[in-house]
Amino acid sequence: MTQGVWEADSLNECRKLRESIGENTNVACWAVINERWNQLLFGFYPPESYWRPIFALILFGFAISPVLFTTVRKELYILTFTSPFLCYWLLWGDTIWGPVSAAFSFLLGILLFQQISRSKLSILSVPITFVFVVLYWSFLLTPVAEQLDNFIPISLTYIPSKEFGGFMLALIIGITGIILSLPIGILLALGRQSKLLIINKICVFFIEIIRGVPLIVWLFTASLLLNYFLPPGTNFDLMLRVVIMVTLFASAYMAEVIRGGLAALPVGQHEGSSSLGLNYWQSMRLIILPQALKISIPGIVNTFIGLFKDTTLVVFIGLLDPIGLSNAIRATTDWNGIYWELFIFIGLLFFVCCFSMSRYSQFLERRLQTEHR
Amino acid sequence: MSQASQESAVNDKNMTASGEPIIQIQKMNKWFGQFHVLKEIDLEVVTGERIVICGPSGSGKSTLIRCINRLEEHQEGQIVVDGIELTSDLKHIEQVRREVGMVFQHFNLFPHLTVLENCTLAPIWVRKQPKAEAESTAMSYLERVKIPDQAHKYPGQLSGGQQQRVAIARSLCMQPRIMLFDEPTSALDPEMIKEVLDVMIELADTGMTMLVVTHEMGFARTVANRVIFMDEGQIIEQNEPEEFFNNPQSDRTKLFLSQILQH
Numbered sequence: 208m209t210q211g212v213w214e215a216d217s218l219n220e221c222r223k224l225r226e227s228i229g230e231n232t233n234v235a236c237w238a239v240i241n242e243r244w245n246q247l248l249f250g251f252y253p254p255e256s257y258w259r260p261i262f263a264l265i266l267f268g269f270a271i272s273p274v275l276f277t278t279v280r281k282e283l284y285i286l287t288f289t290s291p292f293l294c295y296w297l298l299w300g301d302t303i304w305g306p307v308s309a310a311f312s313f314l315l316g317i318l319l320f321q322q323i324s325r326s327k328l329s330i331l332s333v334p335i336t337f338v339f340v341v342l343y344w345s346f347l348l349t350p351v352a353e354q355l356d357n358f359i360p361i362s363l364t365y366i367p368s369k370e371f372g373g374f375m376l377a378l379i380i381g382i383t384g385i386i387l388s389l390p391i392g393i394l395l396a397l398g399r400q401s402k403l404l405i406i407n408k409i410c411v412f413f414i415e416i417i418r419g420v421p422l423i424v425w426l427f428t429a430s431l432l433l434n435y436f437l438p439p440g441t442n443f444d445l446m447l448r449v450v451i452m453v454t455l456f457a458s459a460y461m462a463e464v465i466r467g468g469l470a471a472l473p474v475g476q477h478e479g480s481s482s483l484g485l486n487y488w489q490s491m492r493l494i495i496l497p498q499a500l501k502i503s504i505p506g507i508v509n510t511f512i513g514l515f516k517d518t519t520l521v522v523f524i525g526l527l528d529p530i531g532l533s534n535a536i537r538a539t540t541d542w543n544g545i546y547w548e549l550f551i552f553i554g555l556l557f558f559v560c561c562f563s564m565s566r567y568s569q570f571l572e573r574r575l576q577t578e579h580r
Numbered sequence: 581m582s583q584a585s586q587e588s589a590v591n592d593k594n595m596t597a598s599g600e601p602i603i604q605i606q607k608m609n610k611w612f613g614q615f616h617v618l619k620e621i622d623l624e625v626v627t628g629e630r631i632v633i634c635g636p637s638g639s640g641k642s643t644l645i646r647c648i649n650r651l652e653e654h655q656e657g658q659i660v661v662d663g664i665e666l667t668s669d670l671k672h673i674e675q676v677r678r679e680v681g682m683v684f685q686h687f688n689l690f691p692h693l694t695v696l697e698n699c700t701l702a703p704i705w706v707r708k709q710p711k712a713e714a715e716s717t718a719m720s721y722l723e724r725v726k727i728p729d730q731a732h733k734y735p736g737q738l739s740g741g742q743q744q745r746v747a748i749a750r751s752l753c754m755q756p757r758i759m760l761f762d763e764p765t766s767a768l769d770p771e772m773i774k775e776v777l778d779v780m781i782e783l784a785d786t787g788m789t790m791l792v793v794t795h796e797m798g799f800a801r802t803v804a805n806r807v808i809f810m811d812e813g814q815i816i817e818q819n820e821p822e823e824f825f826n827n828p829q830s831d832r833t834k835l836f837l838s839q840i841l842q843h
Contacts, residue, residue: 478651479688483702483754484677486670493701497692577691577734 211235211548216242217541239545240552243536247552250372250527256300256364260375263297266290267382275567277574298371298379300363304355311351312343368446372527374556380446380528381515381560384453388514389507391454392461393500397491399466410462417459423520425452430524449521457514464510468503469495501575508568512561519557529553599627602758602789603648608657610643617643618654619813627757630790632800632821635810636836641793644810645760648791649680662757678706681751685763687743689735695722695746696731699753707754714753721749725779741772745779752783759783761792797841801825809833 215221215238225234240247249257270290273283292306316336323332356362371379398410417425429448437443472495480490500507522531533549536542603625610618618640625631633641646652647659650666650673659666661676690698699718703709709717722728725745727738735743744764751759761780765773777799784790784803794800800807800821807824809817809832817824817833828834 473686473688475684475686475688476690478682478684479690482649482651482677482680482682482684482688483750484674484706485702486674489705493705494690498690501692575692577736 211237213237213241218543218545235548236545237548239536239542239548243532243542246373246536247529247532247549248373249375250532251370252372252375253364253366253370256366259297259300259363263294264378266297267294296363299366299368301365302352302356302360302362304352304361305348307355308348308352309344312340312348315343316340368444371446373532374529374553376446376521376526376528377515377518377557378560380450380453380518380521383450384457384514384518385511387454388457388461388510391458392465392510393496395458395462396465396469399462400469414459414462417455418463422453422456422517423523425456426520426524428452445524446526449524449526453514453518456517457510460510460513461507464503464506465499467506468499468501471502472498501572504568504572504575508564512564515561515564516557529556599629601625602627602662603791604658604660605648606658608647608654608659610640610647610652610654610656617813618647621657621815623808623815625758625789625791627789628787629806630784630788630804631792631806631808632804633791633793633808633810634795634797634800634836635816639810640813641810642762645682645762645791645793648758648760649677649682651682674706678754679756680758680760681754681756682760683744683747683751683762683764685766687735687740687747687767689743689747689750691735694732694734695727695738698735698746699750702750702754717755718749718753721752722746724752724782725749726775739772740768741775744768744772744776748776748779748783758789758791761790761794763793763795765794765796795840797825809836811836 211234212221212224215224215236218236218239221236221238225236228234245254245257249260252260266286267290269283270286273279273281273287289310292310296303296306316339319339320332320336323329323335328335395410395414398406399414401407401410426449429452430445433443433448476494476498477490480494485493519528519530521528522534525531527535530553533553536549537545601624603623605621605623608618608621609616621644623644633644635641643652647654647666648661653668654666662679664672664676666672666676689695690701693701696715696718699721700711700714703714703717704711707714719728719731722731725748727742727745727749730738730742730746735746738746748764764780765776768776773796777796780790780792780799781803792799792804804821806818807821808815809824809828809830811832817828817830819829824833825837828837
């Protein structure tokens, strides 16, 4: 197995080389991975721009490090908040002012939220902020970006989503889904426990509908059905639609996992925090959620891993994830007939990621252990 | 140590607590579903008063004090705490809870925070105190309950008695005007009860208004200004401890006292 064939341009050449090693040899033909390495990792992303996803991944690594490890310098949190916009710019390119304008809208939203919560209209702070951000995205996002671009043009070559592929695609969908599904899941879980009837019913309805239908159906909905509901002429990126669907799907599962953690907390924790005068959000943020999330770590990571592996389902709606590419590679005349070398490689890539997540969750559980140490 | 503090409490008791009323409960009724748990409760507590509430289990004594900081909602009647009426208005409830500390049977410490963090959390987030100030206040209260050296441990590493003393310190850090104790020693091993009662006796010496639900009749004798006996959701009898224990009026009280003082 270790001494497989590494240098060959096609399966036939590989077989010839194999016979030259000796009679009855049955070594693997790893040459396919060697030859299609870039394609398996990047899909049809332009080779001269490979540095962009690599750089984005490194940036992401630094950005996530202060969240994962307490020993990392806190200054890196600046990256944590800027990297989503930077990574978007690096991956898709075009003018930098688009992501900057988007970041600006969130910044304005946060400031607006703080101002309103201090004023008499504090009950309306969430809806007003939401409406503001939506209006900004509808009417101001592009004009602001264009104006700034005329002023100081900084841009990278635009790369459309259809050129994205390979393991990079799985990572982009997986990481985005993982990061967004946790907060949405928390809100849904809290909503499901809420005594406010409307919020409660909306959350229950959302969770049950999303969770009750297979992911593949939602992916087809995203790729085919959604176009009928959107106004004609809108060009809503397929990859973005897929990311949204995967995120919502994982959020519904996440909500139920976190609800389990919330239910496991003794009622005394709620009473303890309210008797000290903490309000609902303070008590959730400081007392209830830290403990409920800690209890739910195994379930949360389970959902993360499930989500990450489910990204391979996008092959059915025509995105070129690693499985999609392996099908394409096996369809070429050069590599027709090769099977398990590709699948072992893809399996290995996924295993490394999922196993790291699992190890990290065990590390985190040990770190958060506060009894009898 | 405790002998001295008990004596001082006794001496103190002779001075009648004569402040303005701080808790007023009028014609308060509460139901759990169909079950009428509190019936026509009338109670007035003045500043500095130390009240012990006793009665058989299920008599509504815990529910009564939990109504005072709105951990339980009452359906009829009026509760006014420190001049604020308890209604469904969240602002009022939060205001009252800031002034009313509560100690629970099962401590309800936050296991994911250290002892010190348990104590500083509410002052920092609710009273908006600077962290350093909150920490020094917390340390002084931890000294008063005699566990300053445990400040950086987690609650799970402490004994039950120590945990309950932390819980008392945590409530005191908010500098409340009233302290409620809901069976503070019922979940403790016998040898730990004393250390908690000692802390409560010292607290009584400072003039804190206290409402204590407990079965510790020795504590009631030495510390209370008034003992209230409840049964089936009603206040059956209330009196000064001497009178209450030596000369109970109702048959129900006599029966209760004979049962718990037998041993």
